[in-house]
Amino acid sequence: MTEVLQIGNRTIKASELIPLLASYQMLPQLLRELIIDEAIASIECTPEEVAYAQKQFYAEKQLTQEADIQAWMAYHSLSVSQLETIMQRKLKLEKFKQATWGHKLESYFFQSKGKLDKVIYSLLRTQDIGIAQELYFRIQAKEQSFADVAREYSQGPEAQTGGLVGPIELNSLHPAMVQLLSSSQPNQVLPPTRIAEWFVILRLEKFIPAQLDESMKVRLMNELFETWLQEQRKQIASLSTESDVNQVSG
Missing domain, CATH: 3.10.50.40 (Chitinase A; domain 3)
Structure with missing residues (x-):
């Protein structure tokens, strides 16, 4: 069986990964990220957007020197290409949210204003x-x-x-x-x-009274995104259950 990870004296095999993720209650997070990957796959970014995203990422992580970046990458076991993917992924996700729900924010705000x-x-x-x-x-x-x-x-x-x-x-x-x-x-x-x-x-x-300012827009956008994400999870769980039933009946 293929060895995929060495931690101390322990070798983790590919067949052990899913059971380990399940036992550490990390499968829901993995599913979340896979749903996001599929949703943002077609999102394109300009070089200017990528450069700005990189600058923001380094600022958020307080990575001011090249040595800081290298240390952060080593800590997370990331290659340069993987780091670039992470930075672009966040940008693509925000563009996906804006494209999907940006035009709905005003109506959603007035529906929710009472609370x-x-x-x-x-x-x-x-x-x-x-x-x-x-x-x-x-x-x-x-x-x-x-x-x-x-x-x-x-x-x-x-x-x-x-x-x-x-x-x-x-x-x-x-x-x-x-x-x-x-x-x-x-x-x-x-x-x-x-x-x-x-x-x-x-x-x-x-x-x-609540105001539809920039911070409120971000909050409402994230609420709509999380609601959508929960719906996607439910659909996947429903399909998985249906598949299990079909296997048993077959």
Whole structure:
């Protein structure tokens, strides 16, 4: 059997690679990369794009000297041609994403905007409804500030910040909190509401609408790409299962 890898005193044979990848839970990553390779196979890059990609790659890896590049290549057991392939592969992947989903970003953004908007809010929570009502009345009557009451009585980590939380995206919050904050006005103290095991008092401090800036475009592009990738994996798994069934029935 062909020997493909020598590590210390151990020789790894070709027939051992797949079982080893499976035992180290690396097969999903291998499948991901193979799907990407197939998707970007037809993508072309100009010499200028390749040169820019190379410059970016070296900057990201902090490879400023030729000795640094050689050491990095040796550590990863890469040849010069393999390194060039790696640098171009990232460029091709970004071009594939842009060609596939770039024209869909605006519509996807407006579909997702409700969960991308951010809020800053004050939170006070307790498991005792009587205490929650008493604290709400104190805040309403301005006997104590929200921050002082939260710092003294709130039973979550927000007590450390005087109840202040955020900025945080709405999709990170409990649906009931999203509904309450989305329908309230800044500085409006909401009466105690039961959410899960807590009675909470909320006050919206600031609503921050999501913007389709460059960082948001990159994020949404990657979301669409990852969704596509998951679909590709499912299709491959489905075909594999179907093949196994056919073999058994045959």
